[in-house]
Amino acid sequence: xxxINVNKIVPVVKELCIDASIYIGDDVVEKLxxxxxKEESQIAKEIISIIFENxxxxxxxxxxxxxxxxxxxxxxxxxxxxxxxxxxxYDAINEGVRQGYKEGYLxxxxxxxxxxxxxxxxxxxxxxxxxxxxxxxxxxxxxxxxGGGSENMSEVKMMKAADGIEGVIDFxxxxxxxxxxxxxxxxxxxVGLGGNFExxxxxxxxxxxxxxxxxxxxxxxxxxxxxxxxxxxxLGIGPQGLGGRTTALAVQILAKPCHIASMPVAVNIQCHVHxxxxxxx
Amino acid sequence: MAKEIHLYTxxxxxxxxxxxxxxxxxxxxxxxxARDAAHKRLVDLIEADKKLPFDVKGQIIYFVGPAPARPGMxxxxxxxxxxxxxxxxxxxxxxxxxxxxxxxxxxxxxxxxSMVKNKGVYFAAIGGAAVVMAQAVKAAKIIAYEDLGxxxxxxxxxxxxxxxxxxxxxxxxxxxxxxxxxRK
Numbered sequence: 001x002x003x004i005n006v007n008k009i010v011p012v013v014k015e016l017c018i019d020a021s022i023y024i025g026d027d028v029v030e031k032l033x034x035x036x037x038k039e040e041s042q043i044a045k046e047i048i049s050i051i052f053e054n055x056x057x058x059x060x061x062x063x064x065x066x067x068x069x070x071x072x073x074x075x076x077x078x079x080x081x082x083x084x085x086x087x088x089x090y091d092a093i094n095e096g097v098r099q100g101y102k103e104g105y106l107x108x109x110x111x112x113x114x115x116x117x118x119x120x121x122x123x124x125x126x127x128x129x130x131x132x133x134x135x136x137x138x139x140x141x142x143x144x145x146x147g148g149g150s151e152n153m154s155e156v157k158m159m160k161a162a163d164g165i166e167g168v169i170d171f172x173x174x175x176x177x178x179x180x181x182x183x184x185x186x187x188x189x190x191v192g193l194g195g196n197f198e199x200x201x202x203x204x205x206x207x208x209x210x211x212x213x214x215x216x217x218x219x220x221x222x223x224x225x226x227x228x229x230x231x232x233x234x235l236g237i238g239p240q241g242l243g244g245r246t247t248a249l250a251v252q253i254l255a256k257p258c259h260i261a262s263m264p265v266a267v268n269i270q271c272h273v274h275x276x277x278x279x280x281x
Numbered sequence: 282m283a284k285e286i287h288l289y290t291x292x293x294x295x296x297x298x299x300x301x302x303x304x305x306x307x308x309x310x311x312x313x314x315a316r317d318a319a320h321k322r323l324v325d326l327i328e329a330d331k332k333l334p335f336d337v338k339g340q341i342i343y344f345v346g347p348a349p350a351r352p353g354m355x356x357x358x359x360x361x362x363x364x365x366x367x368x369x370x371x372x373x374x375x376x377x378x379x380x381x382x383x384x385x386x387x388x389x390x391x392x393x394x395s396m397v398k399n400k401g402v403y404f405a406a407i408g409g410a411a412v413v414m415a416q417a418v419k420a421a422k423i424i425a426y427e428d429l430g431x432x433x434x435x436x437x438x439x440x441x442x443x444x445x446x447x448x449x450x451x452x453x454x455x456x457x458x459x460x461x462x463x464r465k
Contacts, residue, residue, distance in 0.1 A: 122430065
């Protein structure tokens with residue numbers, strides 16, 4: 001049994017929040033370059049150049065890439081041989097968020113009540129935290145700081161087996177089509193298949209954690225991802241929805257078993273400011 | 282794309298008559314920030330026949346909730362938010378004299394029709410290019426609804442704020458035309 005004091009978590013979470021908002025991943029940059037070369041639309045090429053300029057300025061000025069620094073979503077992998085001591089684990093995560101969003105000059109985007117009061121909590125808490133217990137004695141913290149614009153274009157559909165893979169592909173492509181320029185394309189299309197209603201949504205979000213350079217380890221799904229990506233980029237939406245071939249940089253699928261009566265399909269759209277960062281304690 | 286067109290606020294009809302969708306513009310002057318919550322308050326005031334916190338005639342509203350400014354800076358990162366959420370409010374503000382809006386993503390038919398009727402223009406800014414946009418902001422002050430935090434109305438002094446004309450006064454829509462040209 002390894003003891004980890006929760007106070008150690010606070011500065012780690014703080015740094016994750018700040019770093020993720022300023023530094024974009026190499027995988028995103030590489031994909032953007034690859035698509036910019038292939039791009040046929042002049043306006044689309046120019047928009048991607050502005051995105052690169054923004055990456056450069058964010059690092060120079062230590063300013064967040066996007067003013068929407070997101071809801072702080074955490075995927076925690078807690079080793080089953082870890083004993084957390086020194087306080088409440090969830091409070092420690094939230095304290096890290098509070099400090100990170102303050103000291104990083106990040107925007108506070110959370111409101112306390114979703115419908116009626118909608119009063120800003122002023123420190124970007126509460127974070128949304130998912131916990132998995134895994135073998136070992138480490139604690140892995142992954143932050144996915146998710147912006148509202150792309151999240152709003154996401155959807156879960158409870159489909160039926162008769163819809164088949166064709167129906168699923170049509171739904172995903174249509175979801176991207178209906179989103180148009182709203183989610184800040186170029187986007188990454190996260191897809192969760194199976195599980196149940198809520199697990200499909202979680203799978204869609206988790207699918208976005210995969211590096212854009214990594215192929216789906218399941219060849220069957222890798223093929224489907226390619227097919228959807230081609231269809232999506234044939235829509236002509238392009239960067240910012242102003243026309244072009246670069247609508248999505250990748251489609252990423254995670255699938256799980258489901259009930260005989262069900263075929264849940266979830267699409268979680270991610271914008272080009274694809275903020276993911278992990279740390280291990 | 283063609284070379285950039287310089288625009289100065291307040292906007293005049295003759296400036297807007299020259300603009301076509303796809304034109305790159307650089308805006309200099311004053312723009313006012315407002316998102317969903319501030320829009321609701323503005324429209325509530327118009328409907329109650331009360332005075333607005335700023336005169337919207339000839340002005341531009343930028344749909345943005347900026348990040349906090351670092352010390353010595355006028356503003357933090359300040360890219361556009363998605364505009365469709367403002368669609369229910371924009372025609373009322375256009376009727377009141379608003380001439381320009383800056384945001385991202387397509388607008389509803391009602392807003393496009395209202396832009397034709399009122400000679401208004403919608404400018405697209407690049408979503409996610411928030412540091413690029415912040416570079417054009419030279420000064421910022423909150424003029425209303427401080428309680429809304431990032432959603433308060435700010436008066437921004439901007440120099441060469443880069444945008445693309447997405448809807449012109451002739452009812453054309455770059456979102457629709459751009460996608461149609463590139464569809465396969």
